[in-house]
Amino acid sequence: MTLTAHSIIAGANAEAPSVEAACSAAAEAFATYRATSPEQRSAFLNQVADEIEADRSALVEAAVSESGLPEARIAGEVGRTTGQLRMFADVVRLGDHLGVRLDPALPDRTPLPRPDLRQRMIPLGPVAVFGASNFPLAFSTAGGDTASALAAGCPVVVKGHPAHPRTGELVARAVTRAVAAHDLPAGVFSFLLASDGQSGIELGQELVRDPRLRAVGFTGSRGGGLALVAAAADRSEPIPVYAEMSSINPVVVLPGALADGDVHALASAYVGSLSLGAGQFCTNPGLLCLPEGANGDAFVAAAGEAVAEATGQRMLTRGIAEAYTRGTSALRDRAGVRVVAQGASGGEDAPAPQVVEAKTLGGVTDEVFGASGVVVRYSDAESLVTHLEGLEGQLTATVHYAPADVEAARTLLPVLEQKVGRILFNGWPTGVEVGHAMVHGGPFPATSDGRSTSVGSLAIERFQRPVCYQDVPAELLPDAVRDDNPWGLRRRLDGELE
Amino acid sequence: MTLTAHSIIAGANAEAPSVEAACSAAAEAFATYRATSPEQRSAFLNQVADEIEADRSALVEAAVSESGLPEARIAGEVGRTTGQLRMFADVVRLGDHLGVRLDPALPDRTPLPRPDLRQRMIPLGPVAVFGASNFPLAFSTAGGDTASALAAGCPVVVKGHPAHPRTGELVARAVTRAVAAHDLPAGVFSFLLASDGQSGIELGQELVRDPRLRAVGFTGSRGGGLALVAAAADRSEPIPVYAEMSSINPVVVLPGALADGDVHALASAYVGSLSLGAGQFCTNPGLLCLPEGANGDAFVAAAGEAVAEATGQRMLTRGIAEAYTRGTSALRDRAGVRVVAQGASGGEDAPAPQVVEAKTLGGVTDEVFGASGVVVRYSDAESLVTHLEGLEGQLTATVHYAPADVEAARTLLPVLEQKVGRILFNGWPTGVEVGHAMVHGGPFPATSDGRSTSVGSLAIERFQRPVCYQDVPAELLPDAVRDDNPWGLRRRLDGELE
Numbered sequence: 001m002t003l004t005a006h007s008i009i010a011g012a013n014a015e016a017p018s019v020e021a022a023c024s025a026a027a028e029a030f031a032t033y034r035a036t037s038p039e040q041r042s043a044f045l046n047q048v049a050d051e052i053e054a055d056r057s058a059l060v061e062a063a064v065s066e067s068g069l070p071e072a073r074i075a076g077e078v079g080r081t082t083g084q085l086r087m088f089a090d091v092v093r094l095g096d097h098l099g100v101r102l103d104p105a106l107p108d109r110t111p112l113p114r115p116d117l118r119q120r121m122i123p124l125g126p127v128a129v130f131g132a133s134n135f136p137l138a139f140s141t142a143g144g145d146t147a148s149a150l151a152a153g154c155p156v157v158v159k160g161h162p163a164h165p166r167t168g169e170l171v172a173r174a175v176t177r178a179v180a181a182h183d184l185p186a187g188v189f190s191f192l193l194a195s196d197g198q199s200g201i202e203l204g205q206e207l208v209r210d211p212r213l214r215a216v217g218f219t220g221s222r223g224g225g226l227a228l229v230a231a232a233a234d235r236s237e238p239i240p241v242y243a244e245m246s247s248i249n250p251v252v253v254l255p256g257a258l259a260d261g262d263v264h265a266l267a268s269a270y271v272g273s274l275s276l277g278a279g280q281f282c283t284n285p286g287l288l289c290l291p292e293g294a295n296g297d298a299f300v301a302a303a304g305e306a307v308a309e310a311t312g313q314r315m316l317t318r319g320i321a322e323a324y325t326r327g328t329s330a331l332r333d334r335a336g337v338r339v340v341a342q343g344a345s346g347g348e349d350a351p352a353p354q355v356v357e358a359k360t361l362g363g364v365t366d367e368v369f370g371a372s373g374v375v376v377r378y379s380d381a382e383s384l385v386t387h388l389e390g391l392e393g394q395l396t397a398t399v400h401y402a403p404a405d406v407e408a409a410r411t412l413l414p415v416l417e418q419k420v421g422r423i424l425f426n427g428w429p430t431g432v433e434v435g436h437a438m439v440h441g442g443p444f445p446a447t448s449d450g451r452s453t454s455v456g457s458l459a460i461e462r463f464q465r466p467v468c469y470q471d472v473p474a475e476l477l478p479d480a481v482r483d484d485n486p487w488g489l490r491r492r493l494d495g496e497l498e
Numbered sequence: 499m500t501l502t503a504h505s506i507i508a509g510a511n512a513e514a515p516s517v518e519a520a521c522s523a524a525a526e527a528f529a530t531y532r533a534t535s536p537e538q539r540s541a542f543l544n545q546v547a548d549e550i551e552a553d554r555s556a557l558v559e560a561a562v563s564e565s566g567l568p569e570a571r572i573a574g575e576v577g578r579t580t581g582q583l584r585m586f587a588d589v590v591r592l593g594d595h596l597g598v599r600l601d602p603a604l605p606d607r608t609p610l611p612r613p614d615l616r617q618r619m620i621p622l623g624p625v626a627v628f629g630a631s632n633f634p635l636a637f638s639t640a641g642g643d644t645a646s647a648l649a650a651g652c653p654v655v656v657k658g659h660p661a662h663p664r665t666g667e668l669v670a671r672a673v674t675r676a677v678a679a680h681d682l683p684a685g686v687f688s689f690l691l692a693s694d695g696q697s698g699i700e701l702g703q704e705l706v707r708d709p710r711l712r713a714v715g716f717t718g719s720r721g722g723g724l725a726l727v728a729a730a731a732d733r734s735e736p737i738p739v740y741a742e743m744s745s746i747n748p749v750v751v752l753p754g755a756l757a758d759g760d761v762h763a764l765a766s767a768y769v770g771s772l773s774l775g776a777g778q779f780c781t782n783p784g785l786l787c788l789p790e791g792a793n794g795d796a797f798v799a800a801a802g803e804a805v806a807e808a809t810g811q812r813m814l815t816r817g818i819a820e821a822y823t824r825g826t827s828a829l830r831d832r833a834g835v836r837v838v839a840q841g842a843s844g845g846e847d848a849p850a851p852q853v854v855e856a857k858t859l860g861g862v863t864d865e866v867f868g869a870s871g872v873v874v875r876y877s878d879a880e881s882l883v884t885h886l887e888g889l890e891g892q893l894t895a896t897v898h899y900a901p902a903d904v905e906a907a908r909t910l911l912p913v914l915e916q917k918v919g920r921i922l923f924n925g926w927p928t929g930v931e932v933g934h935a936m937v938h939g940g941p942f943p944a945t946s947d948g949r950s951t952s953v954g955s956l957a958i959e960r961f962q963r964p965v966c967y968q969d970v971p972a973e974l975l976p977d978a979v980r981d982d983n984p985w986g987l988r989r990r991l992d993g994e995l996e
Binding site: 031035076087090091094096099101102103111112114115117118119122124125229233237238240392393401403406409410413414417418420421422423424425426427431433435436437438439441443444445448449450451452453457458464465466467468469470471472473475476478490492494495496497 | 623
């Protein structure tokens with residue numbers, strides 16, 4: 001069965017949009033698109049950014065209305081989306097991601113001559129990207145996954161998120177204009193939305209099963225991510241799935257930080273991070289580890305006051321609000337859990353933020369997407385390590401620290417390194433910088449593939465694989481590995497960078 | 499149920515060896531081992547090479563007797579094994595694999611300051627390595643997978659191959675001496691063998707299911723590899739499996755190469771590569787694509803003569819010889835298949851080499867491990883591309899080429915790039931150079947993860963993942979990302995190499 005989709009931008013058949021049409025167009029476009037030079041591909045990515053910027057006011061209006069997120073936040077997301085595309089334009093022009101390695105022939109080596117060996121990275125092929133609900137721009141249609149896949153040389157088929165169809169379609173039209181402006185084949189980018197009454201899940205499954213696709217980028221729920229991982233593994237040719245799924249982002253407050261710091265300011269910053277954007281961030285601080293004793297008690301009390309004063313904000317979708325309400329209610333009903341405070345409801349689909357304190361971590365470490373915090377207490381460094389070692393893989397871990405905590409922090413760091421993709425000190429995990437040193441990833445189930453990041457320039461490596469050319473005649477060598485180095489790449493000669 | 503193993507070298511409990519003991523020792527050793535400096539780890543790897551070299555004569559004797567492979571080949575494998583370890587010692591000392599990236603703080607940036615961000619690669623954790631039957635040294639106990647995992651900072655638990663238990667144990671003792679000489683925890687390296695009457699498969703499954711292991715390296719059959727992939731995916735925390743499994747390594751002879759070249763010499767070189775080491779190479783040229791017409795006919799006739807003169811060599815195990823006999827017999831019985839020639843049997847477990855010609859590729863593209871070749875003919879460049887596009891992923895593709903073939907080769911190259919990990923011209927795929935530009939990998943089912951290589955220095959990246967440090971105080975930063983760069987690493991500053 002081939003599903004039809006509500007809309008397709010670009011691709012082969014706008015009258016009868018379908019996974020089939022989009023994937024077939026992507027496969028057809030691949031050879032041409034991957035053959036673009038660094039300059040061409042870089043210019044195309046910059047143009048995508050320009051086209052999105054040109055639609056800024058329409059985009060902001062649509063995204064605010066569809067997501068319920070504040071205008072300032074959405075405006076910032078436009079900048080992040082275009083900034084991300086421009087960063088990858090620079091990365092592509094530099095060309096280091098091609099990882100060129102040359103081991104020249106040694107015809108006189110004994111006992112055997114060495115052949116001429118040249119290596120470069122090539123793009124995997126067409127990539128499916130699933131738009132995320134919580135970042136209608138920066139992690140959706142032309143968000144991080146799309147930008148890094150296009151940068152690697154992979155055509156992209158986006159499954160738009162049903163929570164922001166209009167925003168998705170506007171962005172898709174902007175990308176499509178850039179494709180046309182650079183005379184690229186239309187199949188370089190397609191955008192599919194489930195039609196009315198059609199299940200988005202079914203559409204997504206069909207997409208992942210399409211034999212022409214070579215990788216999947218996804219940001220969303222653990223259930224959704226695991227379903228895609230299973231579908232991809234079940235193909236006759238399995239493909240990698242980069243699913244960013246579930247994290248409660250432990251925050252550790254060390255005793256010195258509590259003794260030295262302003263407990264009220266710290267607690268209020270915690271609640272600020274917890275309730276930012278209705279708590280709808282992958283990096284939301286869902287778990288706080290606090291020392292036992294008076295300072296910790298004071299922090300809990302202060303956090304309770306701050307939460308009690310907070311009001312729920314409209315969540316992205318009714319389904320997300322309902323899941324939050326179920327999750328927070330289950331937490332409250334759990335034995336050993338005490339409600340520290342709840343805020344006020346902000347109306348329909350805007351449930352109250354909540355902080356609870358749990359005696360143990362048993363049963364309270366599943367992510368509740370939204371402004372729901374769990375506090376757990378520790379007696380000493382050893383019991384803290386026990387807490388942390390019991391956790392699943394996470395995107396981030398945060399440590400609040402003063403110089404007096406140096407020994408505890410030294411013990412903690414290797415433990416945290418085994419659990420997370422990013423370790424941050426004296427800050428809050430919400431807010432992910434887009435740059436070269438960022439890691440937005442981490443061990444399972446934070447992601448389905450902890451060897452990579454979905455934010456930052458390293459993300460381009462997810463959509464590549466190495467190929468070696470042995471004794472290939474000069475007239476046939478790809479530009480990246482030619483002797484005269486026409487792209488001016490930094491290359492590795494006999495293992496050392498030139 | 500915890501299985502006991504026949505023997506364990508190092509690890510926690512030599513009296514009651516088991517997966518449990520080995521994995522628990524590996525997990526315990528991990529923190530110490532991964533904290534070694536580049537100099538320390540590099541010296542340890544060199545010592546492993548020295549210890550293996552010190553046992554050279556005993557090793558050669560054991561491996562020749564257990565594998566039936568000629569002494570010259572095994573002696574070469576000792577050199578390859580130690581050379582591989584020394585290459586990784588150099589890679590570790592250089593430190594580029596740590597991929598350090600620094601995005602310094604921008605406290606005055608508007609609208610938001612940028613935090614201080616630092617990234618490095620860390621080792622995944624303990625790794626299970628499955629010894630391969632066909633390379634008792636270079637792909638077994640201290641072979642490529644072990645060397646690259648140890649280089650990355652991962653303790654290794656080897657499941658020795660039952661076809662060469664004595665060789666494996668000798669190598670394991672050499673590694674263990676190096677571990678002791680460098681005062682490393684014993685769990686850095688363990689070696690397990692299934693005990694008499696115990697199924698090696700069961701032992702391997704238990705190993706892959708152990709929650710302390712973080713990755714798997716395997717070289718062997720498609721069935722064996724897929725079973726490990728399934729077991730790893732089925733864990734509550736799935737882990738990556740690098741299985742190198744199945745490849746028929748298509749060789750394309752272009753018309754010009756046939757017109758220009760010495761057809762007899764070419765055919766005889768083909769049969770030489772096909773029957774080298776009883777054909778027991780992952781890169782064995784199992785499929786040859788030859789033009790229709792008189793020159794192609796002459797090649798087939800010459801290849802037939804060469805095969806008819808060849809004698810079977812003893813295969814690695816009785817099971818492998820039996821599978822070869824079944825596979826070649828099934829090929830002969832297939833409709834549309836004509837036997838070009840068979841050689842002579844070389845006695846028990848030394849079945850005859852064989853070349854057949856097939857009308858189409860239907861049903862003849864499954865790997866038959868051993869000296870079994872299939873020839874298929876093509877009428878023009880288009881039919882050749884159709885042949886190749888119908889193939890599954892492969893480790894290698896070989897092109898025999900003369901300048902007159904340039905147009906056909908240009909058409910072919912992008913097709914081959916999508917199918918294989920290594921493309922070679924005017925040579926034969928057997929013989930894999932260990933170096934920096936090598937790729938011994940390729941799309942499924944050549945490997946279970948085509949984004950990597952199991953031979954060459956890039957293999958170290960399979961056992962690492964990135965971690966980001968945000969605003970971590972100077973006194974807590976790992977050496978690799980400290981401002982004063984004590985290891986003298988080449989680092990990326992704001993995206994550009996320093």
